[in-house]
Amino acid sequence: MEIIKHAAQPGVKRPGSPDFPAEAGNPRSRIFLLEHVQAGYAGACPDKERDMKQQACSRFVGQVLLALLLAGPAAAQDTGPYALTFDMELPAVSVAYFPDMLAPVVNPAGVGFGRGLEVMFLHQQNLLVEPGQASRPSSAGAEGLFFRSGHLGLGIQWLRPLEQDDGFDYLKYSLTLPVLSVERSFALAGSLEILDPANNDADNSLDFSLGALWRPFRFLSLGLVGRNLGRASLNGVRSRRLLDVGVALRPLWFAPERLTLAADYRMVEGADDPPARFSAWLTLFAGLRLFASADLDGNFGAGLAVDFLHMGSSGYVGVNNGPDGLDAAYLLLAARASNLSGPGLVVGHGRTVRIVLDSSLSAGPQPSRGLFFRRRTSAWQVEQALARAVDDERVDSVLLQVEDPELSWVMVEDLRRQLERLRRAGKKVFVHLRDADNLRYFLACAADAILLNPGGGFMVTGPSVEALFLGGALQMMGVRAEYQRVGDFKTAVDTLTREQPSQAHRQVLDSLADEAADTFFSAVANGRGISRERAQQLIDGGLLTPRQALASKLVDKLVYPDELEDYLAEQLGHRTSMLAGYLHERRSPRRWDRPPQLAVVHASGTIAYRGTPFGGMNAHRIAAILEQLRDDDEVRAVVLRVDSPGGSGAASDLIWRQVVRLRERKPVIVSMGKVAASGGYYISAPADVIVAEPSTITGSIGVFAMFFDLSDLWASLGISKEVVKRSRLADLDSTFRGRTPEEMELIKQNVEAFYKKFVELVARGRHRQPEEIDRIARGRVWTGRQARQRGLVDELGGLSRALEIARQRAGLGSREPVEVVHVPRPGFSLRALLTELGLLPRLDASLLELLDANQRMLLQLATMGGNTPMTVTPLLVRLH
Structure with a gap:
């Protein structure tokens, strides 16, 4: 191919030059564009040389035509060598349905529903297709890197529209921010776009787009995008304003997310509109999806996506029908990663969920950050992580490292239930205690094995019930409480009026102590495989050192934290991989x-x-x-x-x-x-x-x-006070x-x-x-x-x-x-x-x-x- 050599000759109206016809942006005018290129080349050939170079002219025209056909999935929408949006044209997406991280290039409104962190890399490889010859890779193509964090979207693209002509290569940068977001039903967002300011002779390299998404029902999504609203220019070629409209449906009422169908239509300012495009996505099973697209001009393609829990890849092969029966093909490859988990193939078994309970644990319902951005983990979050592990095929064991959390009986009872569910599901549960006290040991007794730090303490003494009385102190200060109550058991007043419990209060305290002791010692007995009487005998025997606790079989092994993986490998019969981030794992929303x-x-x-x-x-x-x-x-x-x-x-x-x-x-x-x-x-x-x-x-x-x-x-x-009143109870x-x-x-x-x-x-x-x-x-x-x-x-x-x-x-x-x-x-x-x-x-x-x-x-x-x-x-x- 000799495009650079010939296009550089004087007199040739090169695509992208100021005098190149703007009408080339007509998506149906590839032949019109060809006529201008051919006429420009003829003007550069003197009459006496025209016959000698006729063959060269024909070869050049054919090469330019072929290059334009191979410019990408939307070769029918070129402005000169550039696509109408100066973007990678992605065929198997819709402005009503697309991965959120592609918001900068598909529909800015995608960031309005965003959560978590996602990144995607795209590679477009054009293929040279010539009659009678096997296809081969072309140097024309594109790469794109797209990133989304919460409601912020970023994109950078490197596009190479022409074969062997670096003069038309360019970069495009996009920043996408939300304008309005209403839960998961409606979003409005905009993108600020910069067209390669380091390689652009145009005065205006800034552009912007505005997109909207409306998802009123689980089965319906509507998208609208206005593009090139600032009409930026690149190398003398000025963009046209576009309006993309899309509708996506999920027709399977019994499993709406399994099949998605979409139709998109593009309207171009001052030019004929391109044909409507239709797309489909089918999930065969969790982790494997098929997708395809086609338009009314006969351009079509299909692809396959393989998804894992936090990453995935896909490939798409497309064919564009050109004039005179000449075809163009291209390959689009994508790889993505996300901190949100989604339906996917399970790779790797025999994993261990590792959860650390320390001073950051809170009893609240959800994780939070404190005044100085210290992340706090909620007990509810721990409970839900353990519940997920029950059905997680990757997981065969759980390691709970208990350091210095502030626990309560209620919190421990919730966690014990989840540990017992894990054991019933056939998962091994290990609890490692830095130090043992009543509540930490109560929790550990729900595990298959209790591990204790050799340098830790074993301060397990059994439960007690306490009541504090302030009556004597208040009397000494000259404070007298006067009260009326219903029922001798309403003992709240005893706290401020007595120095010791009443008979009714003692009855309540005894009842609570019996209940607490029975719960605690029964848990120790069941967890250690001994009788309740033996459990109480061991605890009543006095404070134990870690070695004495081991000898009494109240713990299974003394293990330092750095020895845990070796111990688990010995007990499980295989080396294990720790799922340390399991606690903060979040699901990617699939519903509209x-x-x-x-x-x-x-x-x-x-x-x-x-x-x-x-x-x-x-x-x-x-x-x-x-x-x-x-x-x-x-x-x-x-x-x-x-x-x-x-x-x-x-x-x-x-x-x-x-x-x-x-x-x-x-x-x-x-x-x-x-x-x-x-x-x-x-x-x-x-x-x-x-x-x-x-x-x-x-x-x-x-x-x-x-x-x-x-x-x-x-x-x-x-201190004294005089009260003047006119009603009997005014100073009650x-x-x-x-x-x-x-x-x-x-x-x-x-x-x-x-x-x-x-x-x-x-x-x-x-x-x-x-x-x-x-x-x-x-x-x-x-x-x-x-x-x-x-x-x-x-x-x-x-x-x-x-x-x-x-x-x-x-x-x-x-x-x-x-x-x-x-x-x-x-x-x-x-x-x-x-x-x-x-x-x-x-x-x-x-x-x-x-x-x-x-x-x-x-x-x-x-x-x-x-x-x-x-x-x-x-x-x-x-x-x-």
Whole structure:
């Protein structure tokens, strides 16, 4: 080929030169373009030489024609040697359906639905096709690198439109940003494009495009793109404005994502429109897809894509029909990678999921970043990762490395259930403890093997139940608590009035201690394959060193962290590969519409109207969220995750009312956390189903009101106050005097009325008689297991079980994709601030729980004076 040699001769109107005809952009004018090229060459040949060079002229014209035909998949859309968009033309994509990372070159709106990190490399290889000869590679072609991170898209392309002519090669850069995004239904975005400023004689090398995507249904996607809106120029060739319209359908109602059909039409400003193009994509099975495209001019092609979980590759072979029966062929190869997992072929078995539990573990619903960008892992995230591993064909074992997480009984019970599921599925579970305490060892007993750091500690002493009493200290300070309550078991007031537990309080503490001990020692016995009596005997034998724990068979081996892989290889019978990033693995969305939603409303902390600086529950906020969910048709069911000891009776009633109204529209399931007692049970009672952990502290169906007489304290400090009133009870809540017997009787009537209402609401929600509820109420605290035996709880389980029930009640299949939405998002709390500042880990765990209790106590002191009945469980009870 001698295109460069001949095109450089004077007088030849070279494609791309200023006097080259703009009409060459007509996608149907390849013959018209040929006439201009031929005429230009003839003008360069004097008459006396014309006969001598006639053969050369014919050869040159044929070579130019062939080069234009081989310019790429859209040779029928050339402007000179350039495609109409100055982009790689990708045949098997639609502006209504395409990989999101190709947004810069297909439809900018693709970044509007973006999540995660994705990258794709494309290579286009043109093939020379001559009659009677085998096809061979051409130097004309293109490469493209496309990148998307969240809602940001970047692209760089190197395009070589002509065979052996570097003068027409160019780079194109694209930056794509969203303008508007509405969930997964509508997106509007734009692209800023730069045409090789280092190799461009034109004044205007900047261009921009605007694209929209609308996906109103799971089976329908509509795309619209305006291109070349700035009409950039390259080497004297100015682009034309284009409008691309596309529609994509997924006609298989039983498996919509398996087959996609699309049609696209392009409108060109000032020129004839190219033919419509049709595309199809068929998923044969997870990891293998076929795709094809064709247009009304007879250009067609087909390809095959092979996908793995985080990467994939594809190949496409296309044929373009040219004039006079001359054909062009090309090969398009692609490779992609993503941090999002998708359906794909499973390569490699015998993998080990490695999860580290350290101080970054939080009890919240979702991972977060702190004030200083420290990533925090949620217990829910760990639980879901373990649940995925159950069905993951790559995984044959799980290694849980427990370092220094802040655990709770409820959190450990959730994790133990997932470990037991893994073992039932035939997966090996190993737990490595840096140090062993009660909760960490309780968790480890669900594993096949317990490994202990040789330099660690074994501080396993068994559980206990504690109650703190401040009555003596308050009396010494001159503070006297005055209260009215219903039921001797409403022992919250004992904390501030007594120096030791009452008989009723002792009965509750004994019951909780028996339950905790039975749960703990049964877990040790089952996990170690010994009797319960032997398990308690070993624990009661005293503090053990790691070697003594090994000799007692309370652990299986002493292993340093760097020895873990060798140990696992020995136990599994093969070398293993660690899946260290399994915890943060996310799925790539395949649905066009947003899947049905299950909302999890986290109602945590002491219940107050507006919350507290210490992270209490804002009743107005929770009520407003429940009201919004009632009218949100995309939310099919709601799980109310209650982790609260109670609080203000009126604030509890505000939330209760919205739970009742929500239940009229959609299923409401309550999932109880560490504590859901008193006011926490009040807001749970109307639910369709109540799910609690075996160790959940619940019940405490009772009411009290409390006032404080600080007259002795004020007198000792020399403080006095004069009150002028015109009504008898105007200073009822004053701390400068005690209440009279008549006033205490009025308070008693108020408390009893609220208690009666409380019992009636519980009876209505539990479908029982008020008398039945009263017999198990009277302020009595129960564990989740005890509450189930008494009909206050329907099932034992965690949040995962509550979501399963919500899915069933909403009529959603077990394999139907759903989106779990957690609300409200965590706000500021003093505890979170202390954690981020590094102060929280340095505090003893028991002191932290005491601080939590005191936070709630401060809330009571601030609100009791408002004559508001309180529904709070005994606050300073701690299981550890």
